[in-house]
Every structure is written in structure tokens, then in C-alpha cells.
Amino acid sequence: MKIMGKLQSFGKVMMIPIAAITFASFFMGLGGAFTNSDTIKALNLSGIINEQTGVIYFFQIMKAAGEVVFKYLPLFFCLGASFGLAKKEQGFAALSGAMGYLAFHTVISQILKIQGLTADTVTVDFLKEQGMNNINAYRFNSLFTTELGIFTYKMSIFGGLFVGLITSAIHNKFYNLKLPPVMAFFSGTRIVPIITLSIMSVLGAVMAFLWKPVGYSLTDLGFFIRDSGLIGSFVWGALDKALISVGLHHLITVPIRYTELGGTALIDGQTYAGTTNIFLAQLASPTVPKLLVRNFSAGRILYQMGGLPGAALAMYQCAKPERKKEVKGLLIPAVITMILFGVTEPIEFTFLFVSPALFFLVHVPLSGLSVVLGEMTGVAVYGTCIKDMFISFLQPQKNYIWPLLYLTPIYFGVYYFIFKYLILKFNIKTPGREDESEDVKLYTKDDYKQKNPKIFTNTESGNGKTALNKDQELALGILDGLGGKENISEIGNCISRLRVTVKDPSKIVSDEVWKKQLQALGVIRRENAIQVVYGTKVTNIMTDINEVMDM
Incomplete structure (x- = not known):
């Protein structure tokens, strides 16, 4: 039960960045569509959306606003985990998470620099100039990125969650630590950023040496995928989806899309490598009659257009009646964004963190199967969402999409019935099904005593009230001296003083x-x-006050 409770708490925490992803993806997708010159020309909107009218600037700003969330998504997940999983003083936990995240990647960056690796020395062109072949150049380049201006390994969401989870554990362990008077300034919440900074610096140094073989092991799967037919296609589809949960799917998708691992094709006298490069060349060519079939992506349409909308409907119908309006507000934008712009993370993360089983045991294998079905039935189309497929549909003779007309609704039904059955059968706490009584119970005094036994002595006073230690008694006395906690508007501390704003000064x-x-x-009064x-x-006293105020 403790493990399930932690997973449920973690799921609720992840709703913070997920809510931002939902609307950011819509902004990014819509803005991206109407700043793309090909899309604008295809829709005959060149006379309206251009620099002269200024309309294009509106969509550029919209796209940039959405990109902010995705650009810094690992940091947001770090802050979400640090803040949301902290028992108390969540603001300090978030601050510690941000400091730890920067320290983690800065240390990695410095070690990479010592090894002669910088943003300039890992570009594909530079690596090829040094004699590396195309596959290995992309393979090596895919390991790196720039986070908040720091050149580092590309760990994506995994890196953010890794730092955030460790930070929250450090915070919960030390946020109420009391040091001797001479060191009291660094007590409690002030010691947490210091400890976090130190630990994440060490872990950054360790990860600087461990991550390269981890990343390579994922990219090397590309060779197996290339050479194993439909089995490889299934593995690619399943891993692409499984790794998106930690943001590492690029390690297997990039080599397939842009190197010989995705195949080669001679088009109009020029050789193209990688599924994306081949697709774009085929679309641009006046001589190519059909698009690539083994493209490792067209099958995604089955779960993006069919499966996940079916899962969303199942989650909505399984929600409590009084929560359905709220759930609808979460799911509808996510589904629309996915169909229009191909951003699946909002809807996937919605059930990933409340039920990993639904994601890994249902969604992941069905995603692999969708790629296989697309390949077996000969589906050939560029893109997996309306925004991308629109360009492909301008040349309908090159596409083959008829199997999608019956496979997509089948996938909708499969996801809908499986999700609905499992949610109800195992009482999975998807959005709108949270047990409110359990949430209330977590805040009873008995539960608080069990979770924080150090606050209480193990004896009961003669009148049946819980006996407090001396520090707790002083904290309660201070609250009484301030007129009770209901008289306090704001309370905090600086280096040496409690700083309090009260509603009625006469009660002090x-x-x-x-x-x-x-x-x-x-005492100073104003x-x-x-x-x-x-x-x-004073820092120790403030910690005690925070504890007794929650009793």
C-alpha cells in the first residue's frame, strides 16, 4: 500500500507539468503550422499570413510560447518532482531542485570539456570531417544537447526526474535538521540546497562517465531493428513509445530517421539515407510514384488517431460524475492537439504516472503492433498528424492509406474496451477517479503522528493530551503569544528574527x-x-512552529 500511495502521489505531482504540456503543445503545433511556408502556400494564405500584414508574427510568438515548455521540459519535471513530493516547505525543495539540476549538468559539461567535447566538436558535419561515417556521426551526436545554455548529455525527462526525485528525498530527510547554535543559520531548509548541490555535483561526475555506454546501448538497437524485419519494426515501435516516458526515444529514432539504418534510396540521381530524408525527397520528386512503406512511423496513425482517443474516452467515462467536467477539460485539448499536431505526451502522461501498467503493458505493445500492421498492409504516407499529412495529401497518388480506414477504428475500440475494463477492474486512479476520502485521511492527526513520530513523545499526559518536547512547547507558546495561528496572516524568519504579520495586534x-x-x-512592533x-x-524555532501549526 505504501508503494501504491507513493506512485499515486507521484502521479498527482506529474499533473503539474502535464497540464502545461497540453496547452503548450497546442500553441507550438498551431504556431508551427502557420509559420511553415509550405503549409501557408498549400492553403493559399500567402496574402494574409506574411511579414507585410504582421499576421505571421502572431503565430511565431505563439509557437515560441509553446516551445518554452518543451525546450525546458526536463527542468519543469525536476521542479515538479522536487516541489510536489516534498512533505513541507515545498518552495525550498523546488529551489534546491533547480540548483541541483544546474549543478548536475554543469559538472557533466565540465568533464566533457576536459575530454575535448563541446557543442562545436559533436556536430554531424564536424564528426564527418574527422573521418567518422554518417551512421556513427549521427549516433554520437544524438548523445548530446544544450540545457539552459549548458552543453551536456541529452538525458531529457529522465535527467529531470532523476534530479527531482533525489532532491525531494534529500529535502524530506533534512528540511527540519537542527544544528548547534554556532551553525544554526544553516539549519533546516537552508541546509537542503547545500546538501543537494553537493550530492548532485558528485552524481553529475559519475553520470558523465556512465551515460555514454547507456546511450550507445540504445542507439545500437538500430542495427538489430534494421536487420530483423517485422520483429525489428515491432521493437522499434514499442521502444519508441516506452522510452518517451523518460524522453530518451531520440536515441533510437534519430539514427533511423537520418542515417542508413533507416534505409537508403536513389532518387533523381541522388542517394538519400534515413526514413525522413527519403520521405521528403520522394515528396519533392516529380518521378517517384509511391512513398516509402517501411517508414517506421505511418503505423503510429493507428494509436494517435484511434487508440489514444479511445483511451481518453474510457478515462472520461470511468471518471466520477462530479469530476467529469474537469476531466473533459484535461482530455479534450490533449486529444485535439495530438490529432492536429502529433504531440502525444499530454494524453500519454495523463495515464502513465497514475498507472504505469496501462502504459507499459497495454499501450507500449499495441504501439509496436501498430507499426507492424502499417508495414504489413503497405501503408505509405508522410506524417502521423493532420499538420504533417496535409503536405503529403497534396500528392494523393503517392500515398496508400486505405488500410487505415478500417484499422484506425479497430484500434479505437481495442483501446477503449481494454482501458475501460482494466480501469474498473483494478480501480485504477485515472483522472477523475481519485479517492477523496483517502486524501482526507492523510491529514488526520493520527496519520501525522505516525509519519512524524519525532514530534511527539511516546507518552501521554495525565489529561489525555499528547505530550510535546520542549521545543514544541516553546513553538506553541509563541503561537499563543501571537494570538493563535488564526490571528497570523504571514510568518517567516530572517537571520535572527521571527517576522510576523497579524490580523489583530491587540491579541499579541x-x-x-x-x-x-x-x-x-x-521585540519590535510596527x-x-x-x-x-x-x-x-530562530531557524530551528521556525521549523518547530511550522510543525506544530500542522498538528
């Missing part, structure tokens, strides 16, 4: 009480604001 006790009974060194001086131990 006298300076004498502060000094004689509540251990204060001094209308409804009060500063209570405690010296270097």
Missing part, C-alpha cells in the same frame, strides 16, 4: 511575556507587524 502578548516566558531577546528576536536559533 506583552514584551515582558516574550522576554521572560518565551525566551525572546527583543502596527500589525511584529519582529521577535531569537538570534541564530
Whole structure:
């Protein structure tokens, strides 16, 4: 139950970046479509969408706004995990996550630089100039990227989650750590960024040496995929989908799309390598009658146009009646974005983090099968969404899409019935099915005591109330001195003082009480604001106050 509880909490946390992905993908897709010169010409909109009218700038801005989320998606997942999985003081956890993420990749970057690897020395053209063949050049280049201006290994979402999960664990362990008075300034939440920075620097150094063989092992699968027919096609489709969960699918897709691993074709006297390059050359050629069949992508249409919309409908119908409106607002934009612009992550992540079984045991194998079915039935079309296929449909004689007309609705039905059955059978907490009673129970005092036994002594006072340690008693006394926690509008601390804003200043006790009974060194009052001086131990006191305020 503890593991399931953690997975459910993790799933809720991931809804934070997923919600941003949903709308960012729509902005990016729509903006990308109407800044593409081919699309604009095909729709005869050149007279409207151009620099003279300024309309194109609107779509450029829209595209840029959407790209922000995807460009920095690993960081957002890091912040989401750091913030959402922190038990308390989530803001400090998020700050620590950001610092840890930067330290992690900066250390990797420095080690790569020592090895002579920079953004300029890993480009495909540079590598080919050094004598590397085309396949190996793309294979090596696909290992790297630039994150927030830092040249590093391309770990994508995996890197973000890796840092975020470790940061949240560090934060939950040390956010209430109390140090001796001489070191008290660094107690509690202030020590977390320091520990995180140190640990992630070490892990960055370790990963700088471990990641290359990991990345290569994934790209080497391309050779197996190329040489094993339909089995290889299934493996490619399944792995492409499985690895998207951690953002590492590029390690097997890039070599297939842009190197000889995806095949070669002689078109109008020139040789093209890689499925994408071949597709584009075939579309541009006046002599090519048909598009590439073993393209490793056309079969995706089955789950993008059929399967995932079916899964979305199943999740909607399985939601509680009072939550269906909310679920609809989440799923409809995700489905529209996927069909129009091919961005599947919003709908996939929606069920990935609440039920990995649905993703890996149902969606992944069906994705592999869709690629096989597309290849077996001879489907040939460029693109897997309306935006991309539109260009292909301008030359309908080169396409072969008839099998999609019956396979797509079949996939819709398969996903719909499987998802609905499994969600209801195993009570999977897809969006709209969260158990509200369980959420409430997590905040009862008994559960709090079980999760935080150090706050309480193991004895009960004579009147049946829980006995507190001395630090807790002081914290409760301070709250009483401020007129009770209901009288507090805002409370925090600086280096030496509690800084409090109250609703009714008349409820605050006298300076004498502060000094004689509540251990204060001094008191400063300004209308409804009060500063209570405690010296270097104020950080420990603030930690105790936060604890007792939640009792």
C-alpha cells in the first residue's frame, strides 16, 4: 500500500507539468503550422499570413510560447518532482531542485570539456570531417544537447526526474535538521540546497562517465531493428513509445530517421539515407510514384488517431460524475492537439504516472503492433498528424492509406474496451477517479503522528493530551503569544528574527511575556507587524512552529 500511495502521489505531482504540456503543445503545433511556408502556400494564405500584414508574427510568438515548455521540459519535471513530493516547505525543495539540476549538468559539461567535447566538436558535419561515417556521426551526436545554455548529455525527462526525485528525498530527510547554535543559520531548509548541490555535483561526475555506454546501448538497437524485419519494426515501435516516458526515444529514432539504418534510396540521381530524408525527397520528386512503406512511423496513425482517443474516452467515462467536467477539460485539448499536431505526451502522461501498467503493458505493445500492421498492409504516407499529412495529401497518388480506414477504428475500440475494463477492474486512479476520502485521511492527526513520530513523545499526559518536547512547547507558546495561528496572516524568519504579520495586534502578548516566558531577546512592533528576536536559533524555532501549526 505504501508503494501504491507513493506512485499515486507521484502521479498527482506529474499533473503539474502535464497540464502545461497540453496547452503548450497546442500553441507550438498551431504556431508551427502557420509559420511553415509550405503549409501557408498549400492553403493559399500567402496574402494574409506574411511579414507585410504582421499576421505571421502572431503565430511565431505563439509557437515560441509553446516551445518554452518543451525546450525546458526536463527542468519543469525536476521542479515538479522536487516541489510536489516534498512533505513541507515545498518552495525550498523546488529551489534546491533547480540548483541541483544546474549543478548536475554543469559538472557533466565540465568533464566533457576536459575530454575535448563541446557543442562545436559533436556536430554531424564536424564528426564527418574527422573521418567518422554518417551512421556513427549521427549516433554520437544524438548523445548530446544544450540545457539552459549548458552543453551536456541529452538525458531529457529522465535527467529531470532523476534530479527531482533525489532532491525531494534529500529535502524530506533534512528540511527540519537542527544544528548547534554556532551553525544554526544553516539549519533546516537552508541546509537542503547545500546538501543537494553537493550530492548532485558528485552524481553529475559519475553520470558523465556512465551515460555514454547507456546511450550507445540504445542507439545500437538500430542495427538489430534494421536487420530483423517485422520483429525489428515491432521493437522499434514499442521502444519508441516506452522510452518517451523518460524522453530518451531520440536515441533510437534519430539514427533511423537520418542515417542508413533507416534505409537508403536513389532518387533523381541522388542517394538519400534515413526514413525522413527519403520521405521528403520522394515528396519533392516529380518521378517517384509511391512513398516509402517501411517508414517506421505511418503505423503510429493507428494509436494517435484511434487508440489514444479511445483511451481518453474510457478515462472520461470511468471518471466520477462530479469530476467529469474537469476531466473533459484535461482530455479534450490533449486529444485535439495530438490529432492536429502529433504531440502525444499530454494524453500519454495523463495515464502513465497514475498507472504505469496501462502504459507499459497495454499501450507500449499495441504501439509496436501498430507499426507492424502499417508495414504489413503497405501503408505509405508522410506524417502521423493532420499538420504533417496535409503536405503529403497534396500528392494523393503517392500515398496508400486505405488500410487505415478500417484499422484506425479497430484500434479505437481495442483501446477503449481494454482501458475501460482494466480501469474498473483494478480501480485504477485515472483522472477523475481519485479517492477523496483517502486524501482526507492523510491529514488526520493520527496519520501525522505516525509519519512524524519525532514530534511527539511516546507518552501521554495525565489529561489525555499528547505530550510535546520542549521545543514544541516553546513553538506553541509563541503561537499563543501571537494570538493563535488564526490571528497570523504571514510568518517567516530572517537571520535572527521571527517576522510576523497579524490580523489583530491587540491579541499579541506583552514584551515582558516574550522576554521572560518565551525566551525572546527583543521585540519590535510596527502596527500589525511584529519582529521577535531569537538570534541564530530562530531557524530551528521556525521549523518547530511550522510543525506544530500542522498538528
